[in-house]
Amino acid sequence: xxxxxxxxxxxxxxxxxxxxxxxxxxxxxxxxxxxxxxxxxxxxxxxxxxxxxxxxxxxxxxxxxxxxxxxxxxxxxxxxxxxxxxxxxxxxxxxxxxxxxxxxxxxxxxxxxxxxxxxxxxxxxxxxxxxxxxxxxxxxxxxxxxxxxxxxxxxxxxxxxxxxxxxxxxxxxxxxxxxxxxxxxxxxxxxxxxxxxxxxxxxxxxxxxxxxxxxxxxxxxxxxxxxxxxxxxxxxxxxxxxxxxxxxxxxxxxxxxxxxxxxxxxxxxxxxxxxxxxxxxxxxxxxxxxxxxxxxxxxxxxxxxxxxxxxxxxxxxxxxxxxxxxxxxxxxxxxxxxxxxxxxxxxxxxxxxx
Ligand code: SF4
Numbered sequence: 001x002x003x004x005x006x007x008x009x010x011x012x013x014x015x016x017x018x019x020x021x022x023x024x025x026x027x028x029x030x031x032x033x034x035x036x037x038x039x040x041x042x043x044x045x046x047x048x049x050x051x052x053x054x055x056x057x058x059x060x061x062x063x064x065x066x067x068x069x070x071x072x073x074x075x076x077x078x079x080x081x082x083x084x085x086x087x088x089x090x091x092x093x094x095x096x097x098x099x100x101x102x103x104x105x106x107x108x109x110x111x112x113x114x115x116x117x118x119x120x121x122x123x124x125x126x127x128x129x130x131x132x133x134x135x136x137x138x139x140x141x142x143x144x145x146x147x148x149x150x151x152x153x154x155x156x157x158x159x160x161x162x163x164x165x166x167x168x169x170x171x172x173x174x175x176x177x178x179x180x181x182x183x184x185x186x187x188x189x190x191x192x193x194x195x196x197x198x199x200x201x202x203x204x205x206x207x208x209x210x211x212x213x214x215x216x217x218x219x220x221x222x223x224x225x226x227x228x229x230x231x232x233x234x235x236x237x238x239x240x241x242x243x244x245x246x247x248x249x250x251x252x253x254x255x256x257x258x259x260x261x262x263x264x265x266x267x268x269x270x271x272x273x274x275x276x277x278x279x280x281x282x283x284x285x286x287x288x289x290x291x292x293x294x295x296x297x298x299x300x301x302x303x304x305x306x307x308x309x310x311x312x313x314x315x316x317x318x319x320x321x322x323x324x325x326x327x328x329x330x331x332x333x334x335x336x337x338x339x340x341x342x343x344x345x346x347x348x349x350x351x352x353x354x
Contacts, residue, residue: 002253005226007197010126010172013077013098015052017172017230018197023223023255024230025246026053026199027239028081033063036070042239043076049243053230055079055101064091071096079128086112090119099172101128104159105137117168126170128199129163131156133177147177149185156190171196172229176203180218191227200228211235212245219246223253251291259285262310263296270298272316277338281314284339290350294342295324304329312349314342325349 009019017024027046031038033056043054058067058080071078079099080092086107089100093116100120104113120127133147136155144151152175163171173196175186183202190198202218205211215233222228233242233249250256263278264270278296285294295313297303300322303315308327315322321338323330323345333341 002224002255003226005191007195007229008169010099010170010197012053012079012126013075015077019229021229023228023250024052025050025243025250026055026079026230026232027051027242028055028057028232028234030239033057033059033070034066036066036073039066039070040073043070043074043078045240046243047076049240050247051076051243053077053079053099055081055232057081058088058092059083060088061091064088064095067092067097068095082107084108086116089116093119093123093125097123097125099126099128101130101174103130103132103135104162105131105135105155110162113162114166117163117166120170121168126172127163127168129156129159129171129173131159131173131175132203133179133182134203147182149182149189152177152182152186153189153193156186157193160194160196172199173197174199174201176201178202178204180214183218184221187222187227188225191225197229198227199230199232201232201234203234205234207236208241215245216249220249220253223249223255257289257291259288259290260293261285261296262293262307264298264303264306266298269301270316271300271318272298272321272335274298274316277314277316280339281342284343285346288346288350290353292346292350294346297324300329312342312346314338 007018010017029039029042046054054076077098079101080097081101082089084106107113136147140151140155156173156175177183200219200222202215205214219231233245235242251258251260261282263274266274293310295307295310297307297315300315300317304324307313307324313324319335320332322332
């Protein structure tokens with residue numbers, strides 16, 4: 001089991017983040033916040049997929065009003081994402097935000113940041129301090145010769161102490177860069193210097209294909225070192241994809257329960273369409289929340305042996321499949337009943353465990 005770094009805890013509506021809480025998956029709506037119906041539909045889709053916290057952009061006064069309206073129509077914790085205008089941050093807090101995300105560097109003078117802190121304190125909500133390589137303070141860029149991990153760390157520590165000077169410790173920090181090694185090193189440094197909970201992710205990570213890999217490397221490395229209390233996988237396109245990727249990253253490190261479907265890479269011995277079958281098995285077990293490894297193997301010669309580490313699996317034969325439990329063949333099933341019989345056996349296995 002991974003040792004997680006000890007951080008202090010914050011609460012976003014009813015979701016604890018940091019401390020001993022499980023790692024929280026979050027995402028961001030990518031439709032206009034003023035399109036209330038579309039935002040609510042996206043919140044529902046994200047929540048159904050396993051997302052616990054949703055962030056909405058609040059770029060102007062009409063978005064503040066939309067935020068107020070949306071807040072009344074869902075129980076999902078909502079974060080207001082604010083850039084530049086401290087009055088929008090205060091407006092979003094009054095509109096019922098469960099957390100706000102600001103980059104103090106673009107909010108303006110310390111007085112303005114303090115006004116936002118006071119409003120959050122009165123509402124009893126936390127603030128995410130977002131430090132981003134693209135908007136680092138000029139003097140830090142000069143001092144460190146660019147957006148280095150040390151520059152990102154210094155920016156984060158300066159803001160944390162600015163907030164603490166104001167007796168506000170209900171914060172979470174994200175340090176994000178689109179460069180993966182820079183992000184990893186900056187988050188490591190922050191974990192060394194502070195016990196603030198960390199929101200981790202790779203910013204502007206890319207399309208579903210490249211962004212998934214960059215996120216898995218960046219987020220996965222940090223999680224494997226015990227760093228990170230909540231995460232967002234940033235992908236261009238439908239944000240629901242972000243949740244599937246986040247869950248796979250967490251499951252692969254044993255940080256989340258749920259089914260893991262593994263499949264053989266196929267070879268010249270393959271007797272069945274492994275790629276299609278594995279995708280169908282993923283659908284078949286999507287409702288299961290128990291930890292279980294299910295293997296889809298392409299042949300009955302090597303499949304059972306190679307699937308030994310899995311709890312259950314199927315190995316393809318000619319127009320049939322072999323159900324395997326912990327590497328031991330159980331019985332043969334005709335191809336058209338493979339999925340239903342596999343599910344039956346999975347349910348039996350899970351019932352025996354309980
Ligand atoms: Fe090839 Fe069979 Fe191994 Fe799949 S399980 S890679 S089909 S030998």
